[in-house]
Amino acid sequence: MTVLKGALIGCGFFAVNQLHAWKDVRGAGIVAICDRDPERLKIVGDQFGIDRRYGDAEALFADGGFDFVDIATTVQSHRFLVEMAARNKVPAICQKPFAKTLSDAKAMVEACRNAGIPLMVHENFRWQTPIQAVGKALDSNAIGTPFWGRFSFRSAYDVFSGQPYLAEGERFIIEDLGIHTLDIARYILGDVRSLTARTKRVNPAIKGEDVATILLDHENGATSVVDVSYATKLSREPFPETLIELDGSEGTIRLTQGYGLQVTNAKGTTTTDVSPKLLSWASRPWHNIQESVYAIQQHWVDQLESGAQHSTSGADNLKTFALVEAAYDSAARGQTIDVGAML
Template identity: 30%
Template sequence: MTVGESRDAMPPSRGVMIGAGYFAQFQAEGWNRIPEAQIVAVADALPGKARAFADKYGIPRAYTSAEEALDRERPDFVDIATRPESHLPLVRAAAARGMHVICQKPMAPTWNESVAMVETCEAAGVRLLMHENWRWQPWYREARRLMGQGHCGRVFQISARWRTGDGRGEKPYPNQPYFKEMPLLLVYETLVHLLDTFRFLGGELASVYCLNRRVNPVLAGEDQSLIAVTFRSGVLGLIDGNRISGPMPPPVAMNTLAIEGDAGMVRMTAEGELFVTQYGEPERPHPFPIPREGYKGDSVRATQQHLIESLRRGQPSESDGRDYLKT
């Protein structure tokens, strides 16, 4: 297959990226390996930033105005990779022009804005798909497959533990220094990945109890959290996170995971390796294929591949905006 040749005999969907920040690089790199999509332009308000980004990733045109980019390019979809407070206005701009939206998580700073994003797109008849890569990391796909095969027996607990050291000191979060100013940080920016992954693994949640604290005093928001959840199935869930006491640089999967059942257990390390136990027998490694290119087991490309296919086929995605409100 050559670049530009899609697998479904339709021409590639034309997309415009909004935002050329830290995470956008993974998205642009992912799009470059997805034949069903072609990014025709990138927009970033910071002068020169979109231009350099476009050059780096082979994107034809660069803009400093998102609206101008949308008006001139008339893309099939808009890929929003900006900070959450800008999501609602950008969604409105895209929906008003009849363009589908792929939007980076978290949705928006408030529940009302998140709902407005969903309703704006529904009213305009365009899709809103959330870019949520965590559940697409290959270790979670494999863990769910093992669970579905009955490896654990009846599952009774799903636990995730996030320990990174990227939030320490006077200048925390070197990759994303604006984290420092976010009034809501750990749950909203980080652990939302795990809540969504919990839904992927264990189905819908019934209750959430959350304790938050600020450990690093230079932050506006919280960087320590304990979250005890119940699933509708009765299974218990635990998310225990901070960005102080873990290794720096963080390991590829960031957090560990354990799925415990009455017959066995699946354990994931922060490197994304899986280990399985049948009770009474020693734990053993469970090797499985992990793509080495792209972001975190190529999860960004996998997310985008899934979203663009669901757009082109008109089928529901795993992260449609209305459904993602549950996360």
């Protein structure tokens, strides 16, 4: 089997998961890393035994010798680095949030299309085992035609200690976490025609909103609610679980806390454990996210090999990113936003 060579840019908090996962992925491995912070470069290079190290992405591309690039930096550098990959005709994966604005995101997709290179956004939440299980139950027609859904992520987990920049931005939960929840809603119930959102900041120590409630009108006529909060103190902390409720013409699906999948229809109710695997390098409670990192990276390689489209291609992600922008716009103006008109 051909082993694709990858280069990873951005050796911070989350990239460590990506590097662990690359070791498990069939058909690819990381041969070079880049970070403008020499300390991160040394820590991560030593941890994963990678000798080719760069402080500057231009120098990395100038040396070449890799088949794809995995961009794991924060959003500020995404457009610059994706366009650099396009200029060098190197297929690229880019972390979420894909861009700072929808117009940047559109330009990045266009640059990669013109260069003829595959572009995938590392939108991994739809690859989580429990989310895949919900999709499969729906596809098996277990509840008939879905007409209503709720996609809920409510927590008080301290995400700021690992990712301090999350406390500093004008925008927080929709751009950081809600982006995944909105993507799951699209993945499960299809594309969205229009959206209405309300936001709130509860935690006085952060700058952006930490609560959002978003009403989605899907193109297939279903209605759903995406509700996300990092200000919700519960007796049993659910981080990082997305809970799902779906009502269909023939029954209901409930993805409950603790990874239980309950399907009710004319045959009765079945409850299945859809817990993610605890990979050898993973740790609770992050294992659900960590397993999905492995799954999306394996998908990247599989689709490159077969020449098929990636599930979360740049073009696909524009439709999720538009929901993020529409949600902020709706909350600011108190109006319903026509999402189709943004694309």
